[in-house]
Every structure is written in structure tokens, then in C-alpha cells.
Amino acid sequence: MSQSPFNGSAVPASLSGHRISRRNLLRGAAAGAGAIALPSLLAACGGGPGGDGKTVTMGSNASDPVPKKAFAQAFAAYEKQSEDKRTVDVNTVDHNSFQENISRYLQSKPDDVFMWFAGFRMQFFAEKGLLHDISDLWGDYTGFSAALKAQSTGSDGKQYLTPYYYYPWAVFHRKSVFAKYGYEAPRTLDEYLALARRMKKDKLTPIAFGDKDGWPAMGTFDYLNMRTNGYEFHKSLMAGEEAWTDRRVKDVFDTWRGMLPYCQQGANGRTWQEAASSLQKGESGMAVFGLPHPGQQFAEDEQDDIDFFAFPEIDPAHGQDAVEAPIDGFLLAKNSKSLKNDSTMESARDLLSWLATGKAEDVYLAGDPNNVAVSEDADTAAYTPLQKKAVDLIAGSKQISQFMDRDTRPDFASTVMIQAIQSFINEPDDIDGLVNGIERQKKTLFASDAGS
Incomplete structure (x- = not known):
């Protein structure tokens, strides 16, 4: 037996969840x-x-x-x-x-x-x-x-x-690829981008990326927002209590725009399975995924070659405190x-x-x-090293998020954010137009709760 990382004393505020009054359909x-x-x-x-x-x-x-x-x-x-x-x-x-x-x-x-x-x-x-x-x-x-x-x-x-x-969601990679090129897991965003530049020089696609399914890129946004603005702001943003036109949200998209040149191009036409496959083949160096995703694309004899590191720190005030763990x-x-x-x-x-x-x-x-x-x-004695590392990642976190399409109202995630993020991936330069559109639609959807 082992102590579950989801214990009431460790992260009670972050796992308490938002309370909703009334929801529209998906x-x-x-x-x-x-x-x-x-x-x-x-x-x-x-x-x-x-x-x-x-x-x-x-x-x-x-x-x-x-x-x-x-x-x-x-x-x-x-x-x-x-x-x-x-x-x-x-x-x-x-x-x-x-x-x-x-x-x-x-x-x-x-x-x-x-x-x-x-x-x-x-x-x-x-x-x-x-x-x-x-x-x-x-x-x-x-x-x-x-x-x-x-x-x-x-x-x-x-x-x-x-x-x-x-x-948990994290940044996954192959141990053998990191060993071959002498890469080390980065802790900060600057180190992450420096590693991406090295990978590009080594003829690798630094970050495997696919969003054809509409939801995978949400994980990247969530981490960028929590690392930039903190978990509490992220929670409030998902609950409709913050404006998407806020400078803090624009900063998130601006940081993401700087990362896109290191990501697989044409992400909106690529499934997460295809992105994970490029990681498995050693064509890409890293990928932001949930724990099951690379594991399902790697052969049984390759499982021990999978590793991950926590999404890098952006603002030291928030460090790597929050972890996405649906x-x-x-x-x-x-x-x-x-x-x-x-x-x-x-x-x-x-x-x-x-x-x-x-x-x-x-x-x-x-x-x-x-x-x-x-x-x-549950018996954790048979856990793989990767599972044990996942438990440690959660146990060491201060806040837990559930993922964008679970932390906000379903209609907002499905009808607004999928389209918005895919639009951003295609045209990342018009951040003002992007957030203005999101905020306008958010007000309409969340207003339906008023007075209910």
C-alpha cells in the first residue's frame, strides 16, 4: 500500500473544484x-x-x-x-x-x-x-x-x-535521445528554449505537437498560464471570473508564440498519436503530454526509455508548484x-x-x-519507474488542475477554446484579436448563469 498523493492535507484548496450553478450543453x-x-x-x-x-x-x-x-x-x-x-x-x-x-x-x-x-x-x-x-x-x-x-x-x-x-501531464522525452546528444532536463523556460535550439541544430524537431483532436494543446496553455500567472489566476480564468483581454493572458499567448517555431509545424492537421509517434521514432525531442499518451505509442520493449520532466518554471513566484493531473x-x-x-x-x-x-x-x-x-x-510494488516518478511529481505539487476542458464549463471549452487555440496556432500574431474574440464569447456563455 502507499499514500495517495491526492490527500486532503496536501492540496485541499486546489482539488476542491469549482461549484457551478447551471450549465449549457456541450x-x-x-x-x-x-x-x-x-x-x-x-x-x-x-x-x-x-x-x-x-x-x-x-x-x-x-x-x-x-x-x-x-x-x-x-x-x-x-x-x-x-x-x-x-x-x-x-x-x-x-x-x-x-x-x-x-x-x-x-x-x-x-x-x-x-x-x-x-x-x-x-x-x-x-x-x-x-x-x-x-x-x-x-x-x-x-x-x-x-x-x-x-x-x-x-x-x-x-x-x-x-x-x-x-x-499527470509533463514534458516527455526518450532517455536514449537525451543520452545520445548529452541533453539535460531544463528547469526554467529559458533553459527549455535553449534546449529546443540545440535540438534544432541536431536536426531534431524540438517539440512534437499535434492538435487535430482539439484538446491536446490545452495542456500547453494550462501550464503556460499557471507558470506565468499562478494557479489561482488560472482557476479564476477558467471559472469566467477573469477577462481574457487581461494583460496577463496576453503574456501567456505571447510566450507561446515564441515557442511555436520549435514545435512541429501543421499541428492542426496532426493527431496526438502522430505527434507521440514522432517522439517514439526519435524524430522529435520533447512533447507536452499526459502520462498515457507516449506509453500507448511506444512498443513494450521501449517503455523503459520513456522519461519526463516537470513543465519548466516561468515566474519564480509560481515555480513549478502546479501540476495538471486529470x-x-x-x-x-x-x-x-x-x-x-x-x-x-x-x-x-x-x-x-x-x-x-x-x-x-x-x-x-x-x-x-x-x-x-x-x-x-492499490498495490504500488509493481509500479514502473515512470509511474513512481509520476506519483512523486503529484506528491511534490502544491496545486492540482484537472485540464482546461474539465476545469471550465463544457460549452466554453468545446465551442470557444478549441477553435481559438487552433486559430492561434495557425495565426499567432494577432493576439489582441484572439483574446477579444474569446472574451466576447465568454461573456455570452457565462452570462447564461446570471440569475439562475
Whole structure:
């Protein structure tokens, strides 16, 4: 056993989460009816209110091979230990399609249980009445810190999420490439850019970069903002309490503009998998990723060659205090017809209770060592050096963020920031026009909460 880095005493303020009053729908709803055809992408596998009572349908966004296989192993382990012969019927959908269509999915014919995220993304759907309250299950959960519970709690004080794992974001690289050229991990932005210049002279692309999926570059913005302006400003900005036209935000984009010449060009046409592949091939020197991303693109015999360092310091006043570390988990869909069957509901709750155990996390992480268990009851003896380093990174942090598209309202992240960041990548010189456009749209969206 080991102490979870998400403990109430270490980072209570940063993990307490923002409270929201009312949220609009995600991209589909924000764009208007008919923008995205949901049923063909996220159709539930399971039966209606009848069913056999022992089959639980699972809506999965784990479409990449490594997590998909690891989840299959975890669900198989659940079925094997189930004395009542309960089974899990998995409906796997492309990760991006799942995210873009989640609102309509949950309002239509969702699976019984689905994979999703902590923070705003969970709170939003809880406030819409699209999730089942599992507070009573939490009464029996062990191994979860108070901070984890806070991240699984809606604005009504009830719990809706069963957390499963987390993964920090950092700057990843190959040990062998650094050893070959004599590179050393930088601590400050100046050192980071100096290293990028060396890599360019060595005929490497310094920073692998892909944002075709719309969300990967958000991690870079988050770090630049937290390193430049501090976690509290970042939190307020995500909550709509700061102006995007503020000089401090312009400074973030100005710093990012200075980094772009060292990034892979054409990022908006490149997926994160393709960017990670260039790192794996030794064509690029570094990349800002979450822990699972490079691990899923490296062969099994190359895993030991993956390493990372914390995103560099920009302002010494903020140092490297904040770390981006999203939490993923499982929720019960309120509109699942089969959950109206008491036996199916009992089976779904039994599955969540098992997934909340350290043993369940052990099974998953044995197949996907690219994440870190949230439970203090999980066995960390088998952790890879990279996982242990990830735990240390979190444990040494003073604040934890969840990622832009989880720390702010969903419609703002999906309909405003994806487009804004991709526009900036294509045309980075008009920062005033960029932030003016973001602020104008932010005021419109956040104003919808007024008086609610």
C-alpha cells in the first residue's frame, strides 16, 4: 500500500473544484439541433427496462488499444469474482466522438455505466439530472482521500463519480535521445528554449505537437498560464471570473508564440498519436503530454526509455508548484432504461463497488502501466519507474488542475477554446484579436448563469 498523493492535507484548496450553478450543453447542443447525429455514434448496447438483471452495459471512451485491452481484463476479473454471474457488456466508441456527443448520449439511450471525468464535467451532468446519486456507495468506499471525494461530488454535495485512476501531464522525452546528444532536463523556460535550439541544430524537431483532436494543446496553455500567472489566476480564468483581454493572458499567448517555431509545424492537421509517434521514432525531442499518451505509442520493449520532466518554471513566484493531473472514473446514467430494473441497478452498483477497490485498479494497471491508481489500497510494488516518478511529481505539487476542458464549463471549452487555440496556432500574431474574440464569447456563455 502507499499514500495517495491526492490527500486532503496536501492540496485541499486546489482539488476542491469549482461549484457551478447551471450549465449549457456541450458542442452539439451549443451548435443547435442536428449539429451532430448522436445515435449512430453512441448507441447503447444494453436492453430496456427488462433485461436479465445481471448484464451491465458499459459506455467506454477507451478506444485506444492499450486501455481498451486493460479495461477488458478488469471487467473479466469482475465477472470471474462475481458470485451472481454478473457480466459487463462494453460499448466502445472513439474517444473524441464520445466526448463531443456525450450530452446527447446521456439524454438519449445511454448505457448503464459510462466512463467520464471528475470536476466540472461530472458536476455539469449531475446538475442536469443525468446521473444517479451514489453517495451511499461512497459510505462503504475505502482508500479514497477527502480531496478525491471532493472531485467526485456535485454542487449539491452528493457523490456521482467512482474515481479509477489519474495521470499527470509533463514534458516527455526518450532517455536514449537525451543520452545520445548529452541533453539535460531544463528547469526554467529559458533553459527549455535553449534546449529546443540545440535540438534544432541536431536536426531534431524540438517539440512534437499535434492538435487535430482539439484538446491536446490545452495542456500547453494550462501550464503556460499557471507558470506565468499562478494557479489561482488560472482557476479564476477558467471559472469566467477573469477577462481574457487581461494583460496577463496576453503574456501567456505571447510566450507561446515564441515557442511555436520549435514545435512541429501543421499541428492542426496532426493527431496526438502522430505527434507521440514522432517522439517514439526519435524524430522529435520533447512533447507536452499526459502520462498515457507516449506509453500507448511506444512498443513494450521501449517503455523503459520513456522519461519526463516537470513543465519548466516561468515566474519564480509560481515555480513549478502546479501540476495538471486529470482524474477519470465511472458514473451511472440516469436515463438508462435497463437501470429501471432493480436487479440491473443492483448489478451496476455492485460493479462500481468493485471498481472502487485497490484490487480492481491493480488488474487494470497491470495491463496499462500508463496511469496511476487513485486508491491508497492499490498495490504500488509493481509500479514502473515512470509511474513512481509520476506519483512523486503529484506528491511534490502544491496545486492540482484537472485540464482546461474539465476545469471550465463544457460549452466554453468545446465551442470557444478549441477553435481559438487552433486559430492561434495557425495565426499567432494577432493576439489582441484572439483574446477579444474569446472574451466576447465568454461573456455570452457565462452570462447564461446570471440569475439562475
